[in-house]
Structures are given as structure tokens and as C-alpha cells.
Amino acid sequence: MDYIPNILFAILLVTGIAFFTKNVKKLIRNIKLGKSVDTSDHTSQRWKNMIAIALGQSKMVVRPIAGFLHIIVYVGFIIINIEVLEIILDGLLGTHRLFAFLGGFYSFLIGSFEILALLVIVAVFLFWVRRNIIKLKRFLNPEMAGWPKKDGNLILYIEFVLMVLFLTMNAADYQLQQMDVAHYTKAGAFPVSQFIAPLFQDMSVSSIIILERAAWWLHIVGILLFLNYLYYSKHLHILLAFPNTYFGKVRPKGQFDNLDSVTKEVKLMMDPSADPFAAPDENAPLPEKFGASDVMDLKWTQLLNAYTCTECGxxxxxxxxxxxxxxxxxxxxxxxxxxxxxxxxxxxxxxKGVFVPDGKQLLGDYITNEELWACTTCNACVEACPISIDPLSIIMDMRQYLVMEQSAAPSDLNNMMGNIENNGAPWPFNQMDRNNWSKES
Incomplete structure (x- = not known):
């Protein structure tokens, strides 16, 4: 009977990890729907970007208030995972504070966890105030209505509850240690929860044990639920920020990709030995689709970008x-x-793993032509993103589809391209008349 809690915990842990693994496989499959792209270049620069941007949070602190609060939550998330490791081992082995043998270092760890937990609670509260009381403009855009807004708040509530449960668990544990209850050997420093513990002084030992065990179970169950919630939340960036910054663009931001098929045509036009009347090679592969109209036309790195987006605005x-x-x-x-x-x-x-055409696509059903042509290609969005997401690349690929597959560019742009084709310049003047302006009196 003494092993029943350990067995239940093992079942819970395996179930949670299995469901998470299933979602990760689905995530990888979806990202691989994108076109292949060579990311083997600039390896050292990619590692530097990942370390500086994802690990070092260098672009978060450009906006110091949000950046500082985010770093608190970020550091708290990473470090408190050490405490989660102890909880998992305790749950599987039936031990209590397994790492207590570390002595003074263990006290330092627990004390650090508690201070971070308190700071996370404060940071989460301030984030909630920014979203719901101050109502920053970038959180009120039309795309943030409905689920995105609920998701942003829900994740704050989850983080708040997890930290409160952690401190409650420690406070009850500390009180039991002070009462010399068996199995609760004195271990750890509790700089925060020791001020909560007096609330339990008038409770019986059995009641405090129930409280400590309830907080322990709810805390670890909450963590497993949070882990599996990530797939459905904008907080998927917790896992994807590192690969996304590694595979992010390393070339100059103003440099766009050339299409091999178009480059080949241009070279052929400029080849004086080429026969302009030659019949096309019947064995030559058909030219690929120009640009992108749906997600399968995008590169897998762009799809990774989409899943990594934090919706920070x-x-x-x-x-x-x-x-x-x-x-x-x-x-x-x-x-x-x-x-x-x-x-x-x-x-x-x-x-069964096969996409059946549904009569819909990204262009038109989700993103309109008007949105695409409003872009000035200034790269401000790319520069602002704290985790190297590139919305401009998607916009440009979809524009390319509109121009080269549908001839659906705005009239001003069509006029300009026609002038370039006919006159060698964007203006509607014959080359012979180009200097006429200088003759006007």
C-alpha cells in the first residue's frame, strides 16, 4: 500500500510525457510541410545569435520594463526546473527532499527558488496589469480578440498558481520541520515561506501534512498540464525560441532570395549565343510555383517562425x-x-496523414491582398522581434505569387513594371525622350 502513491505518480508522469511527445511529433510534422532550405551556412554566427538572443535575452531588454519583467519569469522558469527534478525523483522513489544531502548548497538553492518564485508572482501581476488595467495598445489590436487574449491571461494565471502552490508547499514543509515531524527532516532555507508558515501553527500535524501533500501534488500536476498546454498556446516559444534564433536569417536584412528559374531565364536572355527561337526542352522539369499562396509553399523555417511567435506585438x-x-x-x-x-x-x-484539399489557402482566406501590399519592406518588424521572427519573408513570398502567378499587382506597380520592360526605366518616357526636360526653358 505504501507504494500506491509512487505508482500513481509514475502513471501520471508517463501519461503527461507521452501526450507531450505526441504533440511534439505533430509539431515537427507540420513544420516539415514547408519547403527545404539550406541552414548549414554561418554556423558560428547562428550559435552566437542563439546564445545572445534566446539565452541572453539581448533583444528583450530593448524595452526595459517588459524586458526586465520577462527576464525574471524566464530565469525563474529555468532555475525552478531544478526543483521540479527533485519533485519527480521524490515522487518516483518515495523519498522527501532527495537533494537535502547537498547541505548548504541545497539551502542556497531552495532560498533562490523561493525568492525567484516571489519575484515571478510580482512580475506576473505586473504583466496582468499591463494587459488588463493599463491596456497597452499593442494588446488591443483586432487579431488579439477572443482566444489570443484569453490565452495571454490564462498563462499568467497558471504561472501565478504554480508559484503560490510552490510557496505553500514549502511553508507547510517548513512548519512540519519545526515540529520535528517524522519524514520531514530539517533541510533547506525558506526566506519567503517561513513568513507564511505561522498561518499553520494552530493546525494539527495531520492537517498540515494533508496541506503539504495537496500542494505538492497540485504543483507537479499543474506543471505537467502546463507542459502539455504549451502546444496550444503562444508560450510554445519557451521551447522554440532556441531553434528559431539559431535558424534565423543571418544574411543582411535587405537581401532577398533569387528564384533559380528566373535567374536562368535572365542569363539565357543575356547570352548572345542562345537561340531565341529554340524549342523548349521537353525533358526539362516544369518551373516551380512562383511565390507562396499556402503554408506548404513556404519554407520550413518560416513555419517554425509562425509557431514561435509570442504575439507580443x-x-x-x-x-x-x-x-x-x-x-x-x-x-x-x-x-x-x-x-x-x-x-x-x-x-x-x-x-490518415494525407492532406485532402479543402478549397482554402493562406492567401485570401486568412491574409488579404490589401494587407500584403500595405507593407513598405522596411524590415522594422524583423528588427523589433525579440526572437528573430521574419514576417517580411512571408509577405514577400505571397506578393511574388500575386505578381508572377496571378498578375494581381496594384495598377501603379503594373505600370512601373511595364515601363521598365518597355523603356528600361520606371517612367513612361521613351529612352530617346529621356533628356527632353533639360531643353525646356
Missing amino acids: RCTSECPANITGKKLSPRKIMMDTRDRLEEVGKNMDAN
Whole structure:
């Protein structure tokens, strides 16, 4: 009978990890729907970017208030995982504070955890105030209505409850240690929870044990639930920020990709030995689709971007098109891409891993032409993103599709391209008339 709690804990742990693994496999499958891209270049620079941006939070602190609060939660999340490791081992082995043999170092760890837990509670509260009391403008954009807003608040509530449970568990444990209760040997320093413990002085030993065990179980169950909630939340960036910053763009931000098929045509046009009347090679592969109209046309790194998006809105708040009232929101571009990718994934789940055309696509059903053409390609969104997401690349790929597959560019742009083709310049003047302005009196 003494092993029943350990068995139940093992079942709970295995179930939670299995469900998480299933979602991770689904996530990887969805990302791999994108086109392949060579990411083997600039290896040292990629490692530097990951260490500085994901681990070092270098771009978060550009906005110091949000950056400082985020670092508190981030450091708390990483360090308190050490405490989670002890809880898991205690649950499996039936021990209590397994790492207590570390002595003074263990006291330092527990004390650090408690201080961080308190700081996380404060930071989470301030984040909640910013969203719901101060109501910062970037959290009120149309794309943030409904689930995104609920998700942002729900994650704050979860983090708050987890930290309160942790401190409650420690406070009850500390009180039991002071009462010399068997199995609760004195171990650890409790700089925060020792001030909570007096609330339990008038309770019986059995009641305090029940409280400590309840907080312990709820804390670890909450962590497993949180782990599996990540897939459905914008907080998936906790896991994906590191690979996303590693695979992020390392070339100059203004440099765009050339299409091999177009480059080949241009070279052929400039080859004086080429026969302009030669019949096309029947064995040559058909040219690939120009640009992107759906998620499968995007690169896998762009799909990784979509899943990594934190919905923080820094990109949209920096976007000059959005600031001047245009419909474009770089954050919405990423959210729409993720939503469409999830829709495609569910379609595959329902059809034994095969995508069955559903008559929908990213372009038109999620993202409109008006949004795409509002972009000034200034790269402000790319520069603002704290984890190296590139909304501009998706916008440009979809624009390319509109121009080269549908000839659906705005009239001004079509006129300019026609002038370049006919006159060698964007202006509607024949080359012979180009200097006429100088003859006007």
C-alpha cells in the first residue's frame, strides 16, 4: 500500500510525457510541410545569435520594463526546473527532499527558488496589469480578440498558481520541520515561506501534512498540464525560441532570395549565343510555383517562425504601415500562418496523414491582398522581434505569387513594371525622350 502513491505518480508522469511527445511529433510534422532550405551556412554566427538572443535575452531588454519583467519569469522558469527534478525523483522513489544531502548548497538553492518564485508572482501581476488595467495598445489590436487574449491571461494565471502552490508547499514543509515531524527532516532555507508558515501553527500535524501533500501534488500536476498546454498556446516559444534564433536569417536584412528559374531565364536572355527561337526542352522539369499562396509553399523555417511567435506585438507596434492606419499587422501575418498550418495539420490527422484539399489557402482566406501590399519592406518588424521572427519573408513570398502567378499587382506597380520592360526605366518616357526636360526653358 505504501507504494500506491509512487505508482500513481509514475502513471501520471508517463501519461503527461507521452501526450507531450505526441504533440511534439505533430509539431515537427507540420513544420516539415514547408519547403527545404539550406541552414548549414554561418554556423558560428547562428550559435552566437542563439546564445545572445534566446539565452541572453539581448533583444528583450530593448524595452526595459517588459524586458526586465520577462527576464525574471524566464530565469525563474529555468532555475525552478531544478526543483521540479527533485519533485519527480521524490515522487518516483518515495523519498522527501532527495537533494537535502547537498547541505548548504541545497539551502542556497531552495532560498533562490523561493525568492525567484516571489519575484515571478510580482512580475506576473505586473504583466496582468499591463494587459488588463493599463491596456497597452499593442494588446488591443483586432487579431488579439477572443482566444489570443484569453490565452495571454490564462498563462499568467497558471504561472501565478504554480508559484503560490510552490510557496505553500514549502511553508507547510517548513512548519512540519519545526515540529520535528517524522519524514520531514530539517533541510533547506525558506526566506519567503517561513513568513507564511505561522498561518499553520494552530493546525494539527495531520492537517498540515494533508496541506503539504495537496500542494505538492497540485504543483507537479499543474506543471505537467502546463507542459502539455504549451502546444496550444503562444508560450510554445519557451521551447522554440532556441531553434528559431539559431535558424534565423543571418544574411543582411535587405537581401532577398533569387528564384533559380528566373535567374536562368535572365542569363539565357543575356547570352548572345542562345537561340531565341529554340524549342523548349521537353525533358526539362516544369518551373516551380512562383511565390507562396499556402503554408506548404513556404519554407520550413518560416513555419517554425509562425509557431514561435509570442504575439507580443512589438513588430506591429513598430510597423509604419500599421501606425498610419493600414490593415497590415505583422503579428497577424504570423498568427494567420500558424492558424492555417494548424488547420492543415488537423486535416491530415483526419485523413490518415494525407492532406485532402479543402478549397482554402493562406492567401485570401486568412491574409488579404490589401494587407500584403500595405507593407513598405522596411524590415522594422524583423528588427523589433525579440526572437528573430521574419514576417517580411512571408509577405514577400505571397506578393511574388500575386505578381508572377496571378498578375494581381496594384495598377501603379503594373505600370512601373511595364515601363521598365518597355523603356528600361520606371517612367513612361521613351529612352530617346529621356533628356527632353533639360531643353525646356
